Amino acid sequence: MKTIKIIWLFWALLFASTRLFAQEASITIKDDQAALPLQIAFTKTTNLIFPYAIKSVDKGSREVLVQKAPGVENVMQVKAGKENFQQTNLTVITADGQLYSFILNYVAQPSILTIRLEKNGSEKPLVQFSQENDNEAVMKESAFKISSKDPVMGHLRSKKFDVGLRLNGIYIKDDKFYFQLQLNNWSNIGYDVEQLRFFIRDLKRSRRTASQENEVIPDYVNGNSKVIYSRSGQVVVVAVPKFTIPDQKVLMIQLMEANGGRNLEIRINNRDLIMARRF
Template identity: 45%
Template sequence: MKKINVLLVALLWMFSNGAFAQQTEGNYFEEVASDSLFIGYSKTTTIVFPYTIKTVDRGSQDVLVQKAKGLENVLHIKAAQQGFISTNLTVITSDAKLYSFVVNYDDESPQLNLSLHTTKAESPEMYFTAEGANEEEVEKYSKVAFYNGNKISGAKKKKDQIKFQLTGIFIRDDVLYYRTRVLNDSKINYDIDQLRFFIRDSKKVKRTASQELEIVPIMSYNKPTAIKGESENTAVFALPKFTIPDKKHLVIQLIEKNGGRHLELRLKNKKLLQLTVLPKL
């Protein structure tokens, strides 16, 4: 009788394992290599990532993590408890790279300052929403828009020997690329305080406030802080995809720091129809 029971258990085990194998057939897992990280209780470890940090996940509350104030790609790490058990830390950056760490306690000689390289091999492919565009891709297409020969006309303003011009509008996926040119014909440097994009009502009704909706760039390429006298600058601003509603227009506002040479470009939706689709890289 015992032999029969043992045989039945063995058959059931084989059947269950066979069924599980059938269910998982076709799923292939590739392990992401983890780096060792040693942190302490009395010292802070700082890691500089090549791109903006999107998410951070820690395996234990014994590890404290915090992004550096005012910086999107710098992470501070510290032990919340002395002698904690080894745990893990996972960081995903905006260039669609996953960084995995095995975190160990070492208060005597922790790793203090680390800078990660821009290249990370064999990282799994990830996708972001439009609000979290892949910065590496956006940067590449910003450069393509910068050197693209297609131009638009009629979008320019001039004041006190400062010329502000929109020279191109481009699109790739859900990102718009606005290329601007600022020409300083004067001998006085033009220090830039702000360069803003926002949608504004075309006409302001009496006794009502004019509504403005600011569009914050995802990133900028070759953005200047100042235009020296008798020189010029071309820059590209990557913006989330949008259209301009009826009775509204897009304003690109250039404000001089500690000065009065302010300029505004006003564009209606038909100007966006002149955009160029960038080829896929």
């Protein structure tokens, strides 16, 4: 009887390990112009591992959520922001100058959740961590100092169901923008952050045409951007590369609640951006 149990346990572990590795894949890219099909879900996150650091991201629909994995430079996390969204695309440019194009489709249960992308058999490490250099140290120190500054603006704010998002100030130093944000939760229910997004979109959106959104990827985030505890508030400083907003477009800061509906948005015009204070 003991032998039978051992054999059953062996096959159970073998089946489990087979299912685990079936959710990972490695793809070698030979044709730079070919768009890769990618299936994503609403309740699961798909991880894209690139051979070099991610420098630019552009998605074709607001119904898709993307972000760089915290603490690393070459891992992109993608999931659906809405079930059964219409087919759209995603473009990623990496530090080696390569462009990756994906066609995104919704599925409830993706067969693959982790994809490693390679260029003709690249032997790069699976994950590349951010390098701690002098510029990064200055950026982190600047963000820390800005977090303690008094608010210099307050007209850009959003509030819903006793949760608030306010832009306290915009600063610039060494070709970096620093956005000082105030996050408040006056309710008795904690707020788990699904995503804190920065993106540029059209000022006026038409229902007849697709709205293009260009993600602004943060270089560094100072403060707790993962949860706002009940009846509490906190300051978060987000550092991003210097940019300006094209005509007929606006910068959006979006705070999205995990498994909830208390989503907040702030719209920033070019006029607000160019008034950034030097630090």
